[in-house]
Amino acid sequence: MRPSLVEILKCLKCGADDLHLMVKSKDDLEITKGLLSCRRCGLTYLIEDGILNCLVFADPSISAARRVYRRSKEVLGDTLPEMLARRWHMDSAYRQDTEANYRELLSRLDPGQGWALDVGAGTCWTTAGLAGRGYRAVAIDISADNKLELGRQHFDKDVYFDRVLADVNHLPFSNEVFGLSFASAALHHSRDLDSSLAEISRTTASRGRLEIINEPVRGLAEAFQKNTGQLEGPEGIVEKHYGISTWMGSLERSGFKGRCRFPANIRERLTAGSFTGRHKFHFLAGLIARFYRYRPFRSMLEGASFYPGLYLLGLPLIYSGEKTSAKKSPAVYDKGR
Structure with a gap:
């Protein structure tokens, strides 16, 4: 981390923003080892390998997930860090889909001004893109193992971002400091979606x-499929599968107003007719792709038919919103815990 990060931090125990930074070692990029201490309550937060650890009161579900990620790191022990950081070891179809939607997002972003939060940043590949657009980006995740620790693979003369171990349900940031808050395939891992979005709202600036x-969306038609309402994932990792009404309701309650966008990955696969068995309703999607090249059909599909399709089939969630109202959140831990 860099010293400027302290400007937007607050103590998780007492809520004070008076934190003292002690630097033990640093390199040309950042503080590599040190600690932060709260001048009011005395709670300390360690900095190791450039990563600030704010998981001082880890929920049991987070501790379980961290054990899973540690075991996964041991299995992938000989894999090159650069390959892991850029996700080259992952399923190619999944990587192509997620990157298509991220490229589309970056194309819509103006050059960055101010702080940006990347929730559940993983290997920080998305954070690097935000930093490259000029944002003072902050990557948070619950694990450093083959996740935040890989962030350094993305650093160069034009790209730097801070990395923080943190729980999205209890963010260590002051109110309304981020002009942009962002998440890619992360919020469905939250143990409590309403609490997570409330915390994101609290730390997002007004009109941010x-x-x-x-994010996966459960379509109504999935009720007729095997394992409906379930997502595949390692045991110990929270996996939630919400319908679009749940997503939109939680976003609205958290003070955000916005809209869903047609997913770029679906657009690209409809154009190429390249759906695979890993895609939901891939047979139906293949039939639709045959007519997608016709402009009237394409306009109808991405226009009037988009929201019905989102509710029925559960297309990936691509959401753009603005914070329009404040949302109070219990962001300070019980002192007696």
Whole structure:
């Protein structure tokens, strides 16, 4: 981390923003080892390998997930860090889909001004893109193992971002500091979606932007499929599968107003007719792709038929919103905990 990050931090125990930074070692990029201490309550936060650890009161579900990620790192022990950071070891179809939606997002973003939060940043590939657009980006995740620790693979003369171990349900940031809050395929891992979005709202500036991409949405038609309402994932990792009405209701309650966008990955696959068995309703999608090249059909599909399709089939959530009202959140831990 860099010293400027302290400007937007607050203590998780008492809520004070009076934090003292002690630097033990640093390199040309950042503070690599040190600690922050709250002058009011004395709670300390360690900095190791450039990563600030704010998981001082980890929920049991977070501790379980961290153990899973540690075991996964041991399995992938000989894999090159650069390959892991750029996700080259992952399923190619999944990577192509998520990157298509991210490229589309970056094309809509103006050059960055101010702080940006990347929730559930993983290997920080998305954070690097935000930093490259000029934002003072902050990557948060619950694990450093083959996640935040890989962020350094993206650093160069034009790209730097801070990395923080943190729980999205209890963010260590002051109110309304981020002009942009962002999440890619992260919020469905939250143990409590309402609490997560309330915290994101609290730390997002008034009229600040919220961009969500690549979140799975449960379609009504999935009720007729095997394992409806379930997502595949390692045991110990929270996986939630919400319908679009749940997503939109939670976003509205958290003080955001916005709209869903037609997913770029679906547009690209309809154009190429390249759906695979890993895609939901891939047979139906293949039939639709045959007519997608006709402009009237394409306009109808991305226009009047988009929201019905979102509710029925559960297309990936691509959401653009603005914070229009404040949302109070219990962001300070019980002192007696």
